[in-house]
Amino acid sequence: MARPRIVIVGAGFAGYHCARELARLARGAADIMLLNPTDFFLYLPLLPEVAASGLEPRRIAVSIPGTLGGGVRLVLGRATGVDLDRRRVRYSDPEGGSGELRYDRLVLAAGSVNKLLPIPGVAEHAHGFRGIHEALYLRDHVTRQVELADATDDRRERAARLTFVVVGAGYTGTEVAAHGALFTRDLLARHPRLADDAVRWLLLDVADRVLPDLDQRLSRTADRVLRERDIDVRMGTSVKEATHDGVHLSDGNFLPTRTLVWCVGVRPDPLVADLGLVTHKGRLVVDEYLGVPGRPEVLACGDAAAVPDLTRPGEITAMTAQHAERQGKLAARNIAASYGRGEPRAYKHHDLGFVVDLGGVQAAADPLGVPLGGPVAKALTAGYHLLSMPGNRVRTATDWALNSVLRRETVQLGLIRAPAVPLDTAKPEARTM
Numbered sequence: 001m002a003r004p005r006i007v008i009v010g011a012g013f014a015g016y017h018c019a020r021e022l023a024r025l026a027r028g029a030a031d032i033m034l035l036n037p038t039d040f041f042l043y044l045p046l047l048p049e050v051a052a053s054g055l056e057p058r059r060i061a062v063s064i065p066g067t068l069g070g071g072v073r074l075v076l077g078r079a080t081g082v083d084l085d086r087r088r089v090r091y092s093d094p095e096g097g098s099g100e101l102r103y104d105r106l107v108l109a110a111g112s113v114n115k116l117l118p119i120p121g122v123a124e125h126a127h128g129f130r131g132i133h134e135a136l137y138l139r140d141h142v143t144r145q146v147e148l149a150d151a152t153d154d155r156r157e158r159a160a161r162l163t164f165v166v167v168g169a170g171y172t173g174t175e176v177a178a179h180g181a182l183f184t185r186d187l188l189a190r191h192p193r194l195a196d197d198a199v200r201w202l203l204l205d206v207a208d209r210v211l212p213d214l215d216q217r218l219s220r221t222a223d224r225v226l227r228e229r230d231i232d233v234r235m236g237t238s239v240k241e242a243t244h245d246g247v248h249l250s251d252g253n254f255l256p257t258r259t260l261v262w263c264v265g266v267r268p269d270p271l272v273a274d275l276g277l278v279t280h281k282g283r284l285v286v287d288e289y290l291g292v293p294g295r296p297e298v299l300a301c302g303d304a305a306a307v308p309d310l311t312r313p314g315e316i317t318a319m320t321a322q323h324a325e326r327q328g329k330l331a332a333r334n335i336a337a338s339y340g341r342g343e344p345r346a347y348k349h350h351d352l353g354f355v356v357d358l359g360g361v362q363a364a365a366d367p368l369g370v371p372l373g374g375p376v377a378k379a380l381t382a383g384y385h386l387l388s389m390p391g392n393r394v395r396t397a398t399d400w401a402l403n404s405v406l407r408r409e410t411v412q413l414g415l416i417r418a419p420a421v422p423l424d425t426a427k428p429e430a431r432t433m
Helices: 013-026 044-051 064-071 132-151 155-161 171-188 216-228 321-338 374-388 393-403
Strands: 005-009 031-036 040-042 061-063 073-076 078-083 088-092 098-102 105-108 112-114 163-167 200-205 232-235 239-242 246-249 254-256 259-262 266-268 283-285 295-300 355-357 363-365
Touching: 005 013, 005 098, 013 031, 013 064, 013 321, 031 064, 040 064, 044 132, 044 171, 044 355, 044 374, 061 064, 064 073, 105 321, 132 155, 132 171, 132 259, 155 163, 155 254, 163 171, 163 254, 171 200, 171 216, 171 355, 216 232, 216 363, 295 321, 355 374, 363 374, 374 393
Parallel strands: 005 031, 005 105, 031 073, 105 295, 163 200, 163 259, 200 232
Antiparallel strands: 040 061, 078 088, 088 098, 112 266, 239 246, 246 254, 355 363
């Protein structure tokens, strides 16, 4: 019998761990192909540290060939469509070419893109926070705003450049604001002319508290840390309109600013909607075994899939890295089971807790439901990330150790310009970069 060919679309948490588990289970008995636009798995939880110049970007970019070895063939490209009847995945490569991949089993783990809302000016003036490009852009942009504020004698311009607005108080927005406040504090220490000027960080959300999806005790810990850093936390507030000069808020106020960071959430990759299959809130409907109804050769997992939450009947699992990693591994095992290696299993999870890195020696965590804050939570958070990263652990730990005794580097690299990081990362020009 011919060796089965398994194609995995996407190398985020779900796709990467699916490929890794499949390589372990198959032991060379199958052709495993991983289609991804880059040659690395991005460890997203540490992205705010890259934006705040705490980590170099390569620390969280884990080489796919270097960690998956010869058991998985990497195909550089972005999926542009799937012919379900012919069992073909169409893709475009980084240099404008195109191709097709035949499959016997297909795992759709395309992930997600920035979530847009119909707010005037946001698409033109805000920037998202989903990848290394956006983190590097934000790092340079914040540094540049401080330097331009130092260069001007116009008090109004200086105040606008030293005002930073983050929309969305979930995981990402909370961590971006927390790390950003420490970053700008270090930046201002190198600009004596700005000693009498105040840096303003604002965190906005329509919810009634930060981290609204987590336990209230974690929310209170994070809120306290943010306010201690003089971050203006405004709940029940969002952006009504964005302009080049600032943002109009839903409470009627206008904030002069040059920085609007959009962290309101994500939506499934548009590839999912183009399949012609049943979706739920934009996510591909699957059964508890991660299989697509009516398509036994297709599985989906991670942000792209609406996986039934067996611990909460009638609901689907949240779009988190924790779920994506577990679902990716289960998809691999169920594919192996379809070839007679083991038994298929339903996806049922048990939360072990959450960690939120707030920068410095601060964090919020609830391992096994026990709420923690401060240095203890920080140590736990760092340990969790090091254990979860599939590579670059020693280099990351070394950077953290150096950061505890050395000042962070705060120069602009100028590698990423605004047109390269449009907020709508699902635009055709962004999808083929």
